[in-house]
Amino acid sequence: MMFKARKLPQHLKPSGWLAMLPPRPEAPPLEGEVSADVTIIGGGFAGLAAARRLAQLDPALRIVLLEALAIGEGACGRNSGFIIDLPHEVSSESYGSDSATKARNEITMNRTAIALARGMAEEQGWGREIFDPCGKYAIAMGADGDRHLAEYARQLQGLGEAHKLLNAAGIQAVTGSPAFTSGLFTPGCIMIQPAAYVRAFADALRPTVKLHERTPALSFERQPSGWCITTPKGKVNSGKIILANNGHAESFGFFPGQLLHIFTFASLSAPLDPARLGGQRNWAATPAHPMGTSLRRVQGQEQEGDRILVRSRYTYQPDLEVSDATIASAGRLHDAKFKARFPMLQGLEMQYRWGGAMALTWNAVPAFGEIEPGLFAAIACNGVGATKATASGIAAAEQVLGHKSALTAIFEAMEKPKPLPPQPFTALGVKASLAWRHWRAGAE
Numbered sequence: 001m002m003f004k005a006r007k008l009p010q011h012l013k014p015s016g017w018l019a020m021l022p023p024r025p026e027a028p029p030l031e032g033e034v035s036a037d038v039t040i041i042g043g044g045f046a047g048l049a050a051a052r053r054l055a056q057l058d059p060a061l062r063i064v065l066l067e068a069l070a071i072g073e074g075a076c077g078r079n080s081g082f083i084i085d086l087p088h089e090v091s092s093e094s095y096g097s098d099s100a101t102k103a104r105n106e107i108t109m110n111r112t113a114i115a116l117a118r119g120m121a122e123e124q125g126w127g128r129e130i131f132d133p134c135g136k137y138a139i140a141m142g143a144d145g146d147r148h149l150a151e152y153a154r155q156l157q158g159l160g161e162a163h164k165l166l167n168a169a170g171i172q173a174v175t176g177s178p179a180f181t182s183g184l185f186t187p188g189c190i191m192i193q194p195a196a197y198v199r200a201f202a203d204a205l206r207p208t209v210k211l212h213e214r215t216p217a218l219s220f221e222r223q224p225s226g227w228c229i230t231t232p233k234g235k236v237n238s239g240k241i242i243l244a245n246n247g248h249a250e251s252f253g254f255f256p257g258q259l260l261h262i263f264t265f266a267s268l269s270a271p272l273d274p275a276r277l278g279g280q281r282n283w284a285a286t287p288a289h290p291m292g293t294s295l296r297r298v299q300g301q302e303q304e305g306d307r308i309l310v311r312s313r314y315t316y317q318p319d320l321e322v323s324d325a326t327i328a329s330a331g332r333l334h335d336a337k338f339k340a341r342f343p344m345l346q347g348l349e350m351q352y353r354w355g356g357a358m359a360l361t362w363n364a365v366p367a368f369g370e371i372e373p374g375l376f377a378a379i380a381c382n383g384v385g386a387t388k389a390t391a392s393g394i395a396a397a398e399q400v401l402g403h404k405s406a407l408t409a410i411f412e413a414m415e416k417p418k419p420l421p422p423q424p425f426t427a428l429g430v431k432a433s434l435a436w437r438h439w440r441a442g443a444e
């Protein structure tokens with residue numbers, strides 16, 4: 001039985017996060033034939049977490065990690081950097097009869113992911129420029145958002161989770177902008193410089209984990225004692241495989257008609273003289289409405305100015321690619337959002353713009369578990385991958401080694417992804433739904 005990649009990840013324009021970092025010596029591409037107990041395909045949040053957890057559980061295990069691009073070039077180095085501990089959904093619709101159990105399971109999952117990341121940060125002595133346990137704000141622009149946040153605060157109260165509601169003046173004292181009508185602070189979110197984080201994470205795994213960058217898995221074939229994975233210049237004979245390549249799992253023929261390939265976009269400003277904007281110099285905010293705009297102010301090191309990140313817009317990209325024109329169009333939206341929030345910063349240009357892929361499922365569950373004997377999936381993290389892909393990587397590693405935990409119990413009890421409607425209904429439905437949700441998000 002052979003699974004062959006029909007498509008490989010593209011070398012996209014780098015994200016601002018990656019462009020701002022100094023060059024790093026990459027791990028060498030695989031050349032020749034090697035053996036492994038477990039091979040992980042994909043060096044994003046899921047793959048890195050799986051490698052770390054495998055090495056923790058069995059230090060003698062031979063682990064190979066294959067990344068098609070360089071670490072940090074994929075979505076894991078392109079995101080806004082929120083590792084969120086609490087359920088993101090503020091809509092009361094998501095709180096059904098078993099809502100408290102569902103929310104607590106999600107919190108357990110998220111905090112398990114954060115504990116793994118924190119353990120690595122402490123062990124490696126990373127500073128706040130990589131891993132910042134500063135919490136986050138949810139921000140509202142208008143009455144709808146205010147209601148969402150008040151309701152969300154009530155839900156958090158019920159769950160016994162720390163939070164603080166801020167009025168317009170309170171959130172202005174944080175952001176320096178009078179545009180927001182209320183805010184809600186939750187302290188457990190970690191903010192990362194995503195490209196710096198995944199690079200440092202990958203480098204810390206070596207040499208225990210044999211990392212090969214610019215080494216796409218082209219195909220893998222079942223053998224009597226495991227799998228043989230073929231790469232452009234080598235082969236890995238591996239007992240087991242963890243597929244951690246997110247939407248590209250479909251390129252190998254897995255989960256056909258079950259993954260929604262959605263892109264989102266970010267712009268990062270040129271350095272800003274901190275004196276031009278009041279408020280705090282380091283904060284991060286998600287929108288009250290899930291389809292709204294995330295914002296982040298990143299304090300510059302030493303004499304460098306601060307930067308502002310704007311993340312907004314979702315598009316459906318079933319071919320897993322995005323054009324420059326789509327990034328430019330998202331950029332125009334970012335400029336309008338930025339102007340509405342920071343009119344006092346007229347003339348501040350966006351220096352970097354980029355997009356990146358996420359894989360969603362119809363019923364918002366991950367594609368997880370043993371999908372062929374010895375082949376495990378940890379993909380489709382439904383947009384909150386910094387946390388959920390990390391959690392699914394940990395759970396996949398535990399499942400591979402037969403290790404039982406609260407996390408594996410949560411993952412094993414989840415529903416399987418539901419099939420999407422046939423094309424063209426999925427494309428039409430998703431586009432209409434995105435348009436409707438963008439409209440509902442209004443100014444947010």
Ligand SMILES: Cc1cc2nc3c(=O)[nH]c(=O)nc-3n(C[C@H](O)[C@H](O)[C@H](O)COP(=O)(O)OP(=O)(O)OC[C@H]3O[C@@H](n4cnc5c(N)ncnc54)[C@H](O)[C@@H]3O)c2cc1C
Nearest residue numbers: 042044045046068074076079080081082217356384385386
């Ligand atoms: C602009 C933007 C902002 C975002 N903000 C946030 C946020 O703040 N918080 C959050 O939680 N999420 C955020 N996300 C989503 C998050 O980045 C993704 O959910 C997350 O990266 C998914 O992690 P992953 O490990 O599953 O997949 P990825 O990060 O996509 O990693 C998969 C890796 O597999 C590699 N690969 C694919 N095919 C192969 C192959 N054949 N062989 C070898 N390697 C292969 C890819 O190159 C890639 O590096 C954002 C995304 C974007 C684009």
